[in-house]
Amino acid sequence: MSEHKFKVTYSTLASPDPLLDQMFDEAVARVRANMGQTFPMYINGEERFASQTFTKISPVDLDMVMAHFQKGAEEHANDAVAAAKAAFPGWRDTPWQERVALLRKAADLISDRLFDIGAIMSLEVGKNRLEAMGDVEETADLIRYCCDQMEANNGYSFQMKSETSRHHNRSILKPYGVWAVISPFNFPFALAGGPSGGALVAGNTVVFKPATDTAYTGWLLTTCFRDAGIPAGVFNFVTGGGRSVGQTIVDHPDIAGITFTGSYDVGMNILRTFTQGLYPRPCIAEMGGKNPTIISNKADLDKAAIGVMRSAFGLQGQKCSACSRILVHEDVKEAFVARLVALTSKINVGDPTIKDNWMGPVVNKSGYEDYQRFVADLAAHGDIIYGGKTLDLNGYYVLPTLVDNLPYDHPLWKVEMFLPISTIGSFSTLDEAMTIANDVEYGLTAGFFSEDPAEVQWFLDNIEAGVVYVNRESGATTGAWPGYQAFGGWKGSGSTGKAAGSRYYVPQYMHEQSQTVVD
Ligand code: UN1
Numbered sequence: 001m002s003e004h005k006f007k008v009t010y011s012t013l014a015s016p017d018p019l020l021d022q023m024f025d026e027a028v029a030r031v032r033a034n035m036g037q038t039f040p041m042y043i044n045g046e047e048r049f050a051s052q053t054f055t056k057i058s059p060v061d062l063d064m065v066m067a068h069f070q071k072g073a074e075e076h077a078n079d080a081v082a083a084a085k086a087a088f089p090g091w092r093d094t095p096w097q098e099r100v101a102l103l104r105k106a107a108d109l110i111s112d113r114l115f116d117i118g119a120i121m122s123l124e125v126g127k128n129r130l131e132a133m134g135d136v137e138e139t140a141d142l143i144r145y146c147c148d149q150m151e152a153n154n155g156y157s158f159q160m161k162s163e164t165s166r167h168h169n170r171s172i173l174k175p176y177g178v179w180a181v182i183s184p185f186n187f188p189f190a191l192a193g194g195p196s197g198g199a200l201v202a203g204n205t206v207v208f209k210p211a212t213d214t215a216y217t218g219w220l221l222t223t224c225f226r227d228a229g230i231p232a233g234v235f236n237f238v239t240g241g242g243r244s245v246g247q248t249i250v251d252h253p254d255i256a257g258i259t260f261t262g263s264y265d266v267g268m269n270i271l272r273t274f275t276q277g278l279y280p281r282p283c284i285a286e287m288g289g290k291n292p293t294i295i296s297n298k299a300d301l302d303k304a305a306i307g308v309m310r311s312a313f314g315l316q317g318q319k320c321s322a323c324s325r326i327l328v329h330e331d332v333k334e335a336f337v338a339r340l341v342a343l344t345s346k347i348n349v350g351d352p353t354i355k356d357n358w359m360g361p362v363v364n365k366s367g368y369e370d371y372q373r374f375v376a377d378l379a380a381h382g383d384i385i386y387g388g389k390t391l392d393l394n395g396y397y398v399l400p401t402l403v404d405n406l407p408y409d410h411p412l413w414k415v416e417m418f419l420p421i422s423t424i425g426s427f428s429t430l431d432e433a434m435t436i437a438n439d440v441e442y443g444l445t446a447g448f449f450s451e452d453p454a455e456v457q458w459f460l461d462n463i464e465a466g467v468v469y470v471n472r473e474s475g476a477t478t479g480a481w482p483g484y485q486a487f488g489g490w491k492g493s494g495s496t497g498k499a500a501g502s503r504y505y506v507p508q509y510m511h512e513q514s515q516t517v518v519d
Contacts, residue, residue, distance in 0.1 A: 021355055024129050027115035028353045031123065038068040039219045041076055041239055044083035045232025048076060054239075056216055059126045059361040059396045060351050066123060069215040072240040077207070077248035080236040084178040084205035085254050087233030092175050092203040096155040100147045103201050106228035107143040110136060110193065110221075117189065117220050119353065124216045125185060126360035126396070128352040131315050138482065139189040139221070142501055143197035145482040149506045150201050156510060166519040173510035175203030176282065177256030180249045182270075184262045185363050186318045188214035193221050194482075194500055195259035195284070196235065200225075202509035204257070205234045209246050211262075213363050215239045257282040257509065261320075264288050264416070264441065264492050271495055284508055285495040286488065288320045288416045289444030291477040292437040294459065295336055296430060297329035299449035300471070305339035307447060307469075307476035308422075313347060313400040314478055316362050317420035320493070321445045321467070323477040324417065327433045330426040337404065337424060341386050344400050349391060361396035362419060368396040371419050374412065375401065378421070382406030387420070414440050430455065438464045443490030445469070447476030466490045466499055 040047035052071040058064040070076075091099070110117070118133040127135065150156070156173035163169075179199035183192035188210060196206050210218030222237040238245050249255060250270055260270050260283065267287035274283040293311070295304045311323035328336050352360025362368055368390065375388045378401075387401030401421040406413065413423060427433040437446060446465040450456055456470050466489045467480055480487040480501065488499025498504040 020133070021129070023115045024118060024133065025355075027119035028122070031116065031119045036065055036067065039070075039216070041070045041072055041080075042219075042222045042226065042235075042237040043076065043080045044087075044236065045226075048079070050076060054212070056124065056213075058123045059363055060123050060353070062394050064123065066120075067216050069219070069239045072238045072245045074244055074248045076238050077240075077245045077252070080207045080238045081178055081249065081252050081254050083233040084207050084236055087231065088175075088177050088205045091200075091205050091231065091234045094203070096150055096201070096203065099201055099203065100150050102228055102230055103143050103197055104147050106224050106230065107140040107147070107197075109224045109228055110140040110143070110189075113220070113224065117217065120220065121188060121214075121217050122353045122360070124214055125188060125315075125363055126352055127315055128358055128360055129355065132352075135187050135189045138187070139193035141482045142190060142194035143201075145501055146197045146201045146506050149503055152503075156507060160514070168517045168519070170515045172513050172515060173202070173507055174513055175510055177204060178254055179204040179206050179509065180255045180258040181206055181208045182246060182249070182258065182260045182262070183208070183210050183214075183218070185211040185213040186315060186320070188217040189221055191261045191286070192218060193224075195261075196221075196225070198500075198506050199257075199259070199509050200230070200235065202506055204509055205236075207236045207238065207249055207255070209238050209240070209249060212240070253277065255281070257284075259284040259286075261286040262288075267495070282508065283495055286320065286500075287493055287495075288418075288442060289322070289489060289493050290325060290414060290416050290440045290442045291321060291323050291445045291447070291465070292325040292327055293323045293447035293449070293476040294430070294433045294437055295326070295328040295332065296448070296450035296452070296455055297331045298452040298455060299329075299332065299336075300451055301332060301336045301339055303471055303473045304336060304449035304476070305343055307449065307471075307473045309340060309343040309347075310474065311447065311476040311478040312422040313344065313359060313420045314475070316359055316398070317400075317422070318363060318367070318418050319478055320416075320489075321478040321480070321487075322418075323447060324422050325413065325437070326422055326424045327436055328424065328426055329433075330428050333424075333426045337385070337402075341402065344386050344402060347400055349397055349399060350393065351395075359400060359420065362398055364396065367419060368398065370417065371398045371421070374417050374419065374421055378403045378406060378412060378423075381410050382423070385424075408436060416442065430458065434459075434462050438462075441492035444493035445477040445480075445489075447472065449476070464490055466494060
């Protein structure tokens with residue numbers, strides 16, 4: 001555990017404290033010395049083991065066996081839902097102030113364990129140290145933000161107007177019941193702990209299933225909730241090597257609501273399932289992006305190039321917020337592309353636990369194979385002006401890749417590749433750029449670079465995206481932080497139109513009851 005407190009955010013990651021590096025290095029050494037353990041599931045406050053396990057190999061080094069996890073079956077998913085259902089009345093009736101106190105404790109434990117969790121995540125996902133530590137701290141802050149909102153809104157109980165002095169009217173938000181949280185590999189802490197924090201503080205109980213690639217950090221999150229004193233059955237953790245555990249949860253009639261973060265196809269399927277029961281159930285689905293950055297001929301091109309480079313290639317482009325489309329005014333295209341290529345060529349790709357490596361491997365074999373398939377298609381129809389190659393290291397390492405001259409009607413202008421590949425296109429008028437920017441199924445994040453305030457306002461007025469950034473060097477489309485930037489998508493990127501880390505988030509985990517009592 002750390003004795004030092006650091007305030008890590010994605011924006012401060014650009015100039016880290018040297019002590020932060022030292023403590024991270026020490027944590028990596030500790031973690032490497034402790035590989036190969038077997039971890040349980042956690043159901044009803046108890047460790048549960050299945051008849052089979054699956055093994056996590058690090059994408060950083062294919063000889064590194066990180067840990068073994070339970071290959072949960074239907075039975076375990078059912079038990080977890082039953083435990084959460086049984087624990088619901090007690091948790092719902094726990095005063096919200098007590099729930100807030102327990103969740104703040106969990107958030108503090110997460111911050112205390114920053115380095116060890118970050119080191120494991122770096123090896124588990126392939127994140128560089130700052131991205132990994134950012135994810136951990138973002139989780140703690142997402143949970144704290146939910147707690148703050150609960151307080152700021154007095155537990156979401158409001159007095160309404162009265163018809164007469166005998167009428168006492170209130171609007172109260174109440175939790176739904178058992179909430180499922182299904183999280184992706186790319187932000188395995190923030191996109192599991194954030195939704196769980198929202199669900200729990202509101203009074204729901206949780207069944208959590210992490211991505212198979214990131215069961216390790218899923219277990220670590222579970223231990224933070226457990227050690228904070230969240231009661232048995234209130235937070236349950238199940239793992240599975242295939243689809244059956246997740247599918248059992250999604251199909252379970254006792255699941256009252258769900259937060260899913262992942263692909264558009266899976267998210268849309270879950271949404272359909274959630275409207276097809278006896279009655280509609282809430283489904284918060286966060287589903288990817290195809291995020292554009294528009295660079296005007298009035299942009300500061302140095303700012304634009306660094307902002308785009310960071311957002312295109314941070315975490316190997318495996319962010320739903322990644323900048324995967326670069327739209328640049330024809331008059332400044334050559335100058336901009338020269339800057340972007342110069343910055344991209346300086347990126348070190350390698351073991352992400354090593355400080356100098358800014359890009360690690362992609363997360364798994366299927367991402368690695370997708371990369372090669374996409375690159376072949378892009379090389380055939382456009383010009384790969386940087387990258388396009390895998391590296392001969394014992395892991396899933398690929399070069400950051402920039403593609404020019406891909407015709408706008410090529411399908412890869414619209415498909416989310418979720419890899420370090422970004423396509424560059426030009427335009428002659430800003431309106432043309434906006435039409436292209438908005439002509440996708442997604443609407444998660446978007447960036448704009450221009451020094452002209454009128455153009456900035458035009459961008460803000462017309463872009464169809466939930467999270468937008470102007471002239472942001474630390475990330476043209478990535479790097480939202482709870483409380484600073486609400487994070488949620490429009491169109492095919494999100495199902496509710498309300499974002500995480502914002503004042504509208506926690507109410508999504510509750511339904512409203514209007515109470516009228518007459519004397
Ligand atoms: C994601 O990209 O999958 O804004 C989530 C960001 C992070 C979260 C992104 N806070 O880039």
